[in-house]
Amino acid sequence: MATHLEKLSTPGRKDIPVEAGEEFGILDRVLRFLGLAGAIIPTAAVLFIAAVLLVSALPSILFNGLGFLYHQSWNFGNFYSSATVTHNGIQAPTGASYGALPIIIGTLLTSIIAFVIGVPIAVGSALILVEKVPPPLRRTLSFFLELLAGIPSVVYGLWGLIVLGPFLAGHIYPILARLGAIIPWLGPPVGSGLGLLTAGLILAVMIIPIVASTTRDLLSQVPVLPREGAVALGLTSWESVRLVSLPWVFSGIVGASILGWGRALGETMAVLIVSGNGANFLPQNIYSPVSTIAATIVALLDSAESDPTGLAVSALAEAGLILMLITLATNILARLMVRRVSSTSLPIGRGV
Amino acid sequence: MVKVTETMNLLSTEWEIERLPFPRPDDKTVDRRNGSHRTPPPIESQNYLNTQQAMLDQGVSKVQLTDLRVRFGEREILHGINARFIDQRITALIGPTGCGKTTLLRTLNRLNELVPGFHVEGRVELDGMDIYRDVRDVRDVRRRIGMLFQRPNPFPQSIEENIAIGLRAHHIVPRGEVHDEVERQLTEVGLWEAVKDKLSESPFGLSGGQQQLLCLARTLAVRPEVILLDEPTSSLDPVSTQRVEDLLVALKSRVSIVMVTHNVQQAARISDYIVFLYEGRVVEANTATEIFVNARNKVTEDFLTGRMG
Ligand SMILES: Nc1ncnc2c1ncn2[C@@H]1O[C@H](COP(=O)(O)OP(=O)(O)O)[C@@H](O)[C@H]1O
Numbered sequence: 108m109a110t111h112l113e114k115l116s117t118p119g120r121k122d123i124p125v126e127a128g129e130e131f132g133i134l135d136r137v138l139r140f141l142g143l144a145g146a147i148i149p150t151a152a153v154l155f156i157a158a159v160l161l162v163s164a165l166p167s168i169l170f171n172g173l174g175f176l177y178h179q180s181w182n183f184g185n186f187y188s189s190a191t192v193t194h195n196g197i198q199a200p201t202g203a204s205y206g207a208l209p210i211i212i213g214t215l216l217t218s219i220i221a222f223v224i225g226v227p228i229a230v231g232s233a234l235i236l237v238e239k240v241p242p243p244l245r246r247t248l249s250f251f252l253e254l255l256a257g258i259p260s261v262v263y264g265l266w267g268l269i270v271l272g273p274f275l276a277g278h279i280y281p282i283l284a285r286l287g288a289i290i291p292w293l294g295p296p297v298g299s300g301l302g303l304l305t306a307g308l309i310l311a312v313m314i315i316p317i318v319a320s321t322t323r324d325l326l327s328q329v330p331v332l333p334r335e336g337a338v339a340l341g342l343t344s345w346e347s348v349r350l351v352s353l354p355w356v357f358s359g360i361v362g363a364s365i366l367g368w369g370r371a372l373g374e375t376m377a378v379l380i381v382s383g384n385g386a387n388f389l390p391q392n393i394y395s396p397v398s399t400i401a402a403t404i405v406a407l408l409d410s411a412e413s414d415p416t417g418l419a420v421s422a423l424a425e426a427g428l429i430l431m432l433i434t435l436a437t438n439i440l441a442r443l444m445v446r447r448v449s450s451t452s453l454p455i456g457r458g459v
Numbered sequence: 460m461v462k463v464t465e466t467m468n469l470l471s472t473e474w475e476i477e478r479l480p481f482p483r484p485d486d487k488t489v490d491r492r493n494g495s496h497r498t499p500p501p502i503e504s505q506n507y508l509n510t511q512q513a514m515l516d517q518g519v520s521k522v523q524l525t526d527l528r529v530r531f532g533e534r535e536i537l538h539g540i541n542a543r544f545i546d547q548r549i550t551a552l553i554g555p556t557g558c559g560k561t562t563l564l565r566t567l568n569r570l571n572e573l574v575p576g577f578h579v580e581g582r583v584e585l586d587g588m589d590i591y592r593d594v595r596d597v598r599d600v601r602r603r604i605g606m607l608f609q610r611p612n613p614f615p616q617s618i619e620e621n622i623a624i625g626l627r628a629h630h631i632v633p634r635g636e637v638h639d640e641v642e643r644q645l646t647e648v649g650l651w652e653a654v655k656d657k658l659s660e661s662p663f664g665l666s667g668g669q670q671q672l673l674c675l676a677r678t679l680a681v682r683p684e685v686i687l688l689d690e691p692t693s694s695l696d697p698v699s700t701q702r703v704e705d706l707l708v709a710l711k712s713r714v715s716i717v718m719v720t721h722n723v724q725q726a727a728r729i730s731d732y733i734v735f736l737y738e739g740r741v742v743e744a745n746t747a748t749e750i751f752v753n754a755r756n757k758v759t760e761d762f763l764t765g766r767m768g
Pocket residue numbers: 531536554555556557558559560561562563574
């Protein structure tokens with residue numbers, strides 16, 4: 108025991124009990140392990156999910172080839188006939204063909220509409236909240252903003268189906284359709300109010316609270332000093348927002364927007380309800396029924412499971428894989444964009 | 460005759476008022492030193508008008524404060540300030556921490572209006588025009604009264620834009636000449652050689668001193684008539700400090716300069732006038748020489764000799 112003590116205590120620090128030192132050591136190791144685990148788990152989870160998707164999608168990838176990306180018709184074939192076809196070593200029910208183009212386009216278009224409408228509104232309302240609204244009112248409005256983020260998507264979907272869709276089809280879309288003479292995609296027919304634009308609008312409403320509350324938090328943390336510098340130079344408050352605050356938090360807003368974009372891409376229930384379920388064809392105009400990858404997976408998964416060859420599920424997995432790749436690609440794109448901008452103007456990593 | 464440089468050296472070491480060498484060679488107030496002023500009057504600056512007269516002898520007053528009172532919410536910070544800031548001179552605003560120097564400075568360009576609860580009474584006149592009452596365009600007031608802050612605060616824009624923004628906002632030069640004007644302004648503060656190859660880069664890569672010079676260039680670019688500085692060198696290294704001080708002295712011919720400093724030696728080095736603020740009141744205001752040689756108040760003397768914060 109004595110030798111053990113001697114070995115561990117360092118010269119000049121004999122007053123520190125070895126036991127305490129060991130406890131620290133254990134705690135330290137536990138913390139370090141937790142930190143490491145925290146760093147590894149998200150990465151591992153992403154890789155694991157991607158791997159599982161890839162494995163499940165493999166039969167579909169082999170069977171469909173690149174055609175999956177540009178064919179328009181999605182057909183499971185006849186599950187109940189004993190006749191099957193084989194292509195690239197993959198067995199499929201007769202008549203099976205998988206073309207994901209409409210749902211890829213549907214996913215991208217609904218998300219783009221949501222992004223283009225939602226992000227400016229979100230950033231604008233965050234700006235107004237921070238810059239123009241007195242603090243007590245700001246707290247109230249912020250509360251409702253956060254409430255908006257907490258509404259379940261199926262409720263948004265129902266509201267879209269019962270209220271928003273019919274209202275838009277009855278009152279707004281006919282007016283918008285007159286612009287069809289100038290912008291072809293806006294032309295009639297306006298349909299039932301369930302379709303691309305309605306889905307995009309619902310998605311916009313869903314991403315606004317995410318983007319707005321993040322942007323609001325970012326804006327309220329812009330340092331006072333450069334803002335006052337702008338005012339002291341005789342700039343207007345709008346100029347100081349545009350030239351100082353917004354650039355200051357630009358990368359953060361991009362991050363928040365990408366979160367919103369990711370939410371729009373992956374949103375399932377609300378889109379399923381209000382998109383008009385336009386499978387197997389490309390949208391004709393902005394009111395056309397569409398479907399998205401996420402909505403299609405949910406809508407078709409049940410019946411896909413009765414495919415004896417298993418290819419139907421595999422095809423849905425491939426669609427999921429594509430959705431994941433789209434999300435990943437936009438994330439990387441945003442990151443590159445932020446890096447390019449921040450290298451020229453943003454005070455990242457450099458103190459004032 | 461003692462040269463200015465020697466004065467500075469003496470001031471920066473331990474010194475006593477009696478042994479201060481004076482006058483500064485360019486000063487015309489030599490003969491006003493006489494024994495009768497030696498007894499410090501009470502704090503409520505009765506001698507104020509006399510010293511104001513002395514200040515006025517030296518030039519035109521550019522900014523004039525009359526019974527200026529400032530409150531934040533219920534709390535009064537400045538309790539009736541009377542002061543004049545002379546054109547083409549440097550006035551140092553000194554006083555212990557918390558006496559209201561920053562508050563006073565920020566009242567002069569209406570920057571305090573951004574602070575909730577700010578309330579001002581009395582008059583702040585720029586060339587005889589009350590900047591709180593007679594002014595329709597507060598932006599132009601802020602252009603005419605520029606400000607340099609305690610720490611550099613460049614905009615998150617390129618180095619060139621930092622200057623160009625003000626030029627465009629106030630239509631200082633035609634659009635086509637903005638770039639040349641940026642070069643001129645950067646040259647004026649001695650920054651051009653250092654940044655000419657990185658005009659499109661972020662100012663946050665510059666050193667603190669360079670950033671502060673950039674901010675000075677940004678302020679000067681919009682042709683101010685008065686420059687307010689709030690401890691402009693407190694975050695800078697000695698070389699940059701020297702540079703800023705030299706620039707300020709050179710700028711005197713064009714503008715009226717009001718500089719808050721906690722550094723008595725800096726005040727001694729470059730200021731022509733000193734306004735000593737204590738607990739929200741002007742205790743003493745006079746030429747720098749007169750203040751250093753002949754402080755009339757015990758508090759002033761205590762502050763100058765470092766017996767007080
Ligand atoms: N925005 C503000 N709201 C309330 N009180 C303030 C504000 N700014 C300054 N004060 C108060 O005013 C007094 C003077 O502050 P300041 O002008 O910053 O002093 P100095 O610059 O001389 O150190 C201090 O007591 C400070 O607490």
